[in-house]
Amino acid sequence: MRAPVLMLILIFLITLSGCSTKKSLPIEELPSNDNELHPKEVSPSSFEIEQIMKLASKGMVIDSPFNVFESSIQQVKSSWGEPEQIDEVAGGSYATYKERNTVFGFNPEGEIYDLRSYNENLRELTMEKVEHELGQPKDMRKNNQESIYVYELQNNTELKFIISSNTKRVDHISIYNPARIKTQQYVLDIKGNSNQLTDKAWRSMQNWRVQIKKFTTEHNNVYLNGPNKKMVALTFDDGPDETITPAIIDVLNDYNVKGNFFFLGSNVKLHPEVVKKAYESGHLVLSHSFNHVELTRLGKGEVEKEIKGAGEEIQSVIGKMPAILRTPYGDTNDQVVNVSKEQGYSIVLWSIDTLDWSQKDATNIVKNVVGNVRNGDIILMHSDSDKMETEKALPLIIEALEKMNYEIVDLETLLNIKAYQ
Known part of the structure; x- marks a missing residue:
């Protein structure tokens, strides 16, 4: 019986020795750290x-x-x-x-x-x-x-x-x-073309665009555009009237998009129900002065009267005094800026001019937006009675901007400033 027992013990020892040899590695072959012994899983923990x-x-x-x-x-x-x-x-x-x-x-x-x-x-x-x-x-x-x-x-x-x-x-x-990047200014060039302008008018416009861009960099309450974010604002001047402005409001409402209306005080007086419709639809009702005159040609008292009169007319309809002004024709100087500031206004101009007042053609209006749009653009259109092509272009503009993943917002959101005082 002893021989079989000894044989079994010998076989066990040989087997054990073989297993041990198989699992042992020379020290120089050992992994250098725990990460190699236990590799990271692909999924972050x-x-x-x-x-x-x-x-x-x-x-x-x-x-x-x-x-x-x-x-x-x-x-x-x-x-x-x-x-x-x-x-x-x-x-x-x-x-x-x-x-x-x-x-x-x-x-x-x-x-x-x-x-x-x-x-x-x-x-x-x-x-x-x-x-x-x-x-x-x-x-x-x-x-x-x-x-x-x-x-x-x-x-x-x-x-x-x-x-x-x-x-x-x-x-x-x-x-x-x-x-x-806080000291860097993001100020866009003003874009937009029309084949209806004379060479002289186009040169004058180009000169104004260069000058007003520089002017905005020197005044902290004057804006051409918003920040470098995938957002834009649609703005409409010269209303309200009884046909085009209500139609534009309806288009904006249909697309669930917020608009910004720079109304003339004189027109607010004629069409208060349209102003009320714009406001109650959630759009911003802002000032474009009272009579649409070049404010830079007026004395300080007359500038004050133009701005104050429009604000009071708007307030009489919606119960709020606007805090954003767009100067007629974009005409702005130090006196206009100072008077505006005294009366609680920021001045907001534009970085894309659709020129819907010059080349009254829906195709060109859309092209001026889609072909030029950049982050933070403020887009200028009009909503007075002869802007049928603007009304026609608006749905196409909204659809194109949304397809390009731009968020269409109001100026209060884009510029982080108050719309009302």
């Missing part, structure tokens, strides 16, 4: 969201040693070389390092204010998981292609999760420092 937040608090994103507080694009180029491409935008530029999954937004001085990571692991991250870990965002912006969830950090920066509308997952993240 709660810990990784925590890491994203930790980096964001330092102005950083994954895959990049740079930050939005101190780093410059010169430092990036010195370390990483030239980017694959640079895209120019209003107020800054964006440099793409595709192989490093990183994009840098930088201002004219080269300071980085926006850092974006396109790390492919982010695409396994759903918004539900982000909200579970971080709570509801401070702000959410949405269009047909993406949703942007914005979390505000203690250092006044923003962490943004950009969600694809197709996949419902994170496409990329951005850490954004507005302090590095």
Whole structure:
């Protein structure tokens, strides 16, 4: 019996030795860290969201040693070389390092204010998981292609999760420092053409456009356009009348879009029911002076009378005094600005002129908008009695803008100023 027992013991020891040899590795072949022993899962974990937040608090994103507080694009180029491409935008530029999954937004001085990571692991991250870990965002912006969830950090920066509308997952993240772009002015050139203008009239208009753009940069209560965001405002001068203005209100209502009506005090007096309809439909009722005269040719007392008279006429109908004025013909000077400010008004002009008062043709009106539209544009149209082509063009403009993912808003929203006093 002893021989079989000894044989069994010997077989067991040989087997054990073989298993041990199979599992053992020389010390130099051991993985260098726990991550290699336990590779990361493709799907970001709660810990990784925590890491994203930790980096964001330092102005950083994954895959990049740079930050939005101190780093410059010169430092990036010195370390990483030239980017694959640079895209120019209003107020800054964006440099793409595709192989490093990183994009840098930088201002004219080269300071980085926006850092974006396109790390492919982010695409396994759903918004539900982000909200579970971080709570509801401070702000959410949405269009047909993406949703942007914005979390505000203690250092006044923003962490943004950009969600694809197709996949419902994170496409990329951005850490954004507005302090590095706050001194930049986003002022657009005024666009719009008409084949009905003489060469002399066109040169005069071009000269005025250059001068008024410079003028707006020197006065903090005069606006040509809104901020560099995917929003625009539709504005209508010279009403109300009894046919075109009500028709335009109906179109705006049908599309659930807010409009901005710069009414003349003299016309408000003639058609108060139209003014009331515009206001009760949720559109802004604003001032275009009382008589549509060139305010820059008047004395101070006459300017005061024009502005005050229109405001009081509007107030008598809607119960509110407007706080936004559009000067007739856009004519504006220091005296007009000062009087407006004294009476509680901001002056809002335009960055796209449809020239519906010159070339009264729906095709050209639409072309002037669709062919020129940019972030923050304020679009000038008219709603007085001979603007049938404007009424005809309006649905086409709204549909085109929405197809281009522009949000159509009122001036109060676009400019973050009061519509009424």
